[in-house]
Amino acid sequence: MLLNYRDDRLYFGLEPQVCLADLVQSLEEPRYVYDLRHFARRYEQFQAAFADLPHMIHYAVKANAHPAFLRRVAALGGGADVVSGGELQRALDCGIPPERIIFSGVGKSQAELRLAIASGIKQINVESIGELRRIIAVAEALDKPARVAFRCNPAVDAETHPYIATGFRSHKFGIDAEAVMACVSLVLAAPRWASVVGVSLHIGSQILDVGNFAEALRNTRPLASALRERGFRLATFDVGGGFGIYYDTGDETREQDNFARYAEVIKQGAQGLADEILFEPGRFLVARCGILLGRVEYVKATPYKTFVIVNTGMHHLIRPALYQARHRILPVVRRAERTVTADVVGPLCESSDFLALGVELPEMREGDWLAIADAGAYARSMASEYNLRPFPEEQFIVE
Numbered sequence: 001m002l003l004n005y006r007d008d009r010l011y012f013g014l015e016p017q018v019c020l021a022d023l024v025q026s027l028e029e030p031r032y033v034y035d036l037r038h039f040a041r042r043y044e045q046f047q048a049a050f051a052d053l054p055h056m057i058h059y060a061v062k063a064n065a066h067p068a069f070l071r072r073v074a075a076l077g078g079g080a081d082v083v084s085g086g087e088l089q090r091a092l093d094c095g096i097p098p099e100r101i102i103f104s105g106v107g108k109s110q111a112e113l114r115l116a117i118a119s120g121i122k123q124i125n126v127e128s129i130g131e132l133r134r135i136i137a138v139a140e141a142l143d144k145p146a147r148v149a150f151r152c153n154p155a156v157d158a159e160t161h162p163y164i165a166t167g168f169r170s171h172k173f174g175i176d177a178e179a180v181m182a183c184v185s186l187v188l189a190a191p192r193w194a195s196v197v198g199v200s201l202h203i204g205s206q207i208l209d210v211g212n213f214a215e216a217l218r219n220t221r222p223l224a225s226a227l228r229e230r231g232f233r234l235a236t237f238d239v240g241g242g243f244g245i246y247y248d249t250g251d252e253t254r255e256q257d258n259f260a261r262y263a264e265v266i267k268q269g270a271q272g273l274a275d276e277i278l279f280e281p282g283r284f285l286v287a288r289c290g291i292l293l294g295r296v297e298y299v300k301a302t303p304y305k306t307f308v309i310v311n312t313g314m315h316h317l318i319r320p321a322l323y324q325a326r327h328r329i330l331p332v333v334r335r336a337e338r339t340v341t342a343d344v345v346g347p348l349c350e351s352s353d354f355l356a357l358g359v360e361l362p363e364m365r366e367g368d369w370l371a372i373a374d375a376g377a378y379a380r381s382m383a384s385e386y387n388l389r390p391f392p393e394e395q396f397i398v399e
């Protein structure tokens with residue numbers, strides 16, 4: 001376990017762990033704390049699980065764009081999946097070579113496409129016919145061809161929060177099979193400026209039912225065959241990211257078992273689809289290796305509820321407010337006293353500013369510290385300075 005108590009003091013990280021009670025001694029403000037070793041371990045596990053499949057891991061930069069993660073990915077020989085010019089530039093600056101970068105997202109601007117094509121990235125995952133037209137125009141203006149993959153919409157209603165499901169017909173993402181064929185005609189009319197290298201998928205995030213991935217692969221196979229019949233050799237088939245973790249229990253053993261099932265499903269379903277299978281994992285690699293530390297400002301007991309008011313909130317971890325996500329919240333020092341049922345809330349002027357509702361906690365006092373677990377992914381990267389509250393610092397316990 002990454003978080004555990006010894007003598008009622010909370011420790012974090014792989015061995016040797018750090019004592020969070022010691023770490024918070026010098027803190028006033030909230031802070032993200034990461035263990036880069038756990039990130040690297042997850043990356044290597046991922047790599048090993050697919051050792052017998054020609055593949056490449058493209059870390060989804062959106063999950064956590066701290067340069068330390070990107071530099072480690074570069075050192076491990078991995079690539080990046082980016083969704084903006086900012087992420088693309090950050091990946092390049094951190095040493096990830098362009099031939100290991102793929103670019104996803106529905107709203108790529110002219111400037112972003114210019115940067116992508118001028119840098120010579122591995123592939124652009126095209127999400128609409130309008131985008132493909134723009135890619136061809138930018139490529140021609142730069143006199144540099146673009147490599148494109150069609151992000152197809154596999155019509156899978158993934159079992160996850162509706163805001164992070166992305167592979168159903170009614171979602172803004174991807175292109176359906178008919179529109180892909182219209183894209184093919186466009187490419188055939190401009191062979192100097194665009195070449196088709198593959199097909200991509202991404203059905204959503206925080207998906208624990210591996211059957212959803214199997215269905216997506218099954219539904220996409222006919223499109224891959226149709227493209228091959230049109231004479232395209234598929235160099236890549238990108239299965240996207242989206243594999244989830246057990247936030248509620250923190251049970252890494254169960255997670256590893258489910259990951260083994262995921263690997264089997266992908267290996268079976270992706271067989272023969274392309275020369276190389278691409279992955280875009282974010283959360284699975286980085287969620288667990290981070291925590292968010294916050295200090296109790298007040299404990300406010302009302303006739304209706306008890307509020308533990310902390311100096312961090314939805315501006316630093318929006319997942320509970322946005323997706324009703326549940327993160328474990330642990331006192332940095334556990335006192336063997338009474339427990340209370342409380343809402344853990346932040347300081348912002350919004351009722352949605354909470355980290356947990358109705359959770360059982362040991363009785364808290366002003367000045368106590370709490371650790372919010374699994375805040376490595378989609379925490380700092382989705383944070384804001386709302387109410388002009390600054391971003392927390394980020395600290396690595398081991399560099």
Ligand SMILES: Cc1ncc(COP(=O)(O)O)c(C=O)c1O
Pocket residue numbers: 060062063081104105202204205206240241242243280281282283284377
């Ligand atoms: C296109 C794309 N790829 C990869 C990811 C990473 O997903 P996850 O962090 O769930 O692995 C996302 C996130 O939603 C995405 O939109």
